[in-house]
């Protein structure tokens with residue numbers, strides 16, 4: 479068994495005492511322990527703020543982009559090696575593992591290129607300067623400079639690589655040192671990534687810290703220049719947001735939480751049409767990729783009542799081809815849930831949804847897993863439910879079951895009804911809409927926009943041309959309103975804004991031009 483250590487103040491530190499045990503979720507074999515007891519978080523934060531921060535701020539955006547690019551090159555060279563811990567500890571199939579790892583390195587590569595285009599600048603200037611009075615001399619504008627604190631990154635269990643990369647790329651490029659805290663249960667992959675980053679010696683001393691295990695008193699020691707970026711459940715997000723130090727010091731917080739994402743089939747999408755087929759493919763992929771443990775996965779499936787029987791039949795046929803079992807085996811297409819707690823939560827979640835639905839596929843998730851002794855592992859099969867009455871089915875619009883579970887919601891086919899139903903969940907990361915009637919697509923997109931961080935319009939023109947709606951792209955923002963956390967990550971340069979302070983400047987025009995590099 480491996481003992482995961484934390485990396486603070488430029489050194490690997492082993493926690494005191496026993497710690498949590500990380501398992502293989504298919505076989506329940508223990509793989510590692512993680513424990514941060516005794517780690518000096520005060521010293522860790524001070525080292526990051528006083529050593530890592532100044533070293534990063536000394537560099538220009540272009541130079542920091544080179545660091546991010548070098549991280550990409552180093553980690554990409556270990557791609558195949560990193561797939562093994564994702565399978566063993568994350569319950570990922572090989573394809574799931576590649577999704578996480580390739581998404582991660584793709585994000586690093588994107589930000590390396592974007593940062594290069596900023597060249598020798600050390601701060602960002604927003605827009606043109608504005609004349610502020612009748613006098614042509616008095617001008618104003620905004621600059622963005624790196625915050626002088628530390629960025630604490632708390633990640634969810636489902637994307638140990640991508641979760642790290644999307645936050646790290648933006649913070650490091652912006653010039654802030656990072657403290658990376660992965661979810662403990664699946665931390666093996668994140669740990670190996672940290673070992674590679676530390677061994678590479680690419681980052682300046684203090685630019686990277688890593689916590690294996692709990693955060694101890696770290697969050698109570700955050701200060702006004704620090705940033706807390708969290709991904710996980712909305713309940714943990716709410717708890718962290720209400721921390722004393724966070725409130726008293728106005729620590730900047732970003733929360734990416736859970737979401738009842740939706741797919742909407744439009745009334746014009748006839749059975750067998752390209753848009754209809756795209757819809758089926760996306761729903762099945764989202765239900766089964768990473769065993770449905772994806773924050774962007776489709777949970778609510780809106781289908782026009784006239785198409786409900788056809789969709790139910792077609793989804794059931796495709797789901798029956800899913801092979802659940804030990805993800806280390808080639809023939810398996812869906813692995814287990816990540817932890818025993820996840821299994822308990824998903825089973826309880828299915829039972830909860832059943833108060834408003836009937837089960838149309840999957841027998842409540844009971845499954846005989848391939849390559850695993852009966853009763854071993856945290857397995858649940860794909861489950862398709864159908865709401866008795868979508869308008870009154872309150873559980874379906876309120877409870878995220880973080881597993882291979884989705885609910886069919888027949889509706890009358892009008893955009894107005896679809897929007898009214900979907901708005902009930904209080905905010906989504908992403909919705910996808912399938913059809914070819916432009917007027918309908920536009921009306922739905924406009925109606926859903928206030929409730930969604932991202933909208934994917936799946937017309938037949940996109941078949942074979944687009945990444946699926948569940949894939950987060952660094953060019954576009956990731957995050958959603960309301961229960962989705964109200965946060966925003968990525969989105970090109972906007973992703974850096976969390977780590978930069980925007981300051982308004984008022985001065986005579988030549989002085990302002992000099993300050994903003996326009997003089």
Ligand code: NAP
Pocket residue numbers: 632633634635636637659660661662663691692693709710711712713714715717718734735736737772773878880907957962963
């Ligand atoms: P979680 O239980 O909220 O945990 C998330 C992270 O927070 C873990 O690293 C966890 O560490 C840490 N944590 C928990 N309590 C904490 C505390 N009191 N202080 C400091 N850190 C704390 O969520 P999860 O079960 O890992 O992830 C699943 C959820 O995340 C789902 O609801 C999913 O929708 C959501 N998610 C959202 C996104 C998005 O981008 N919006 C992406 C992925 C997942 P330990 O593991 O050590 O407890």
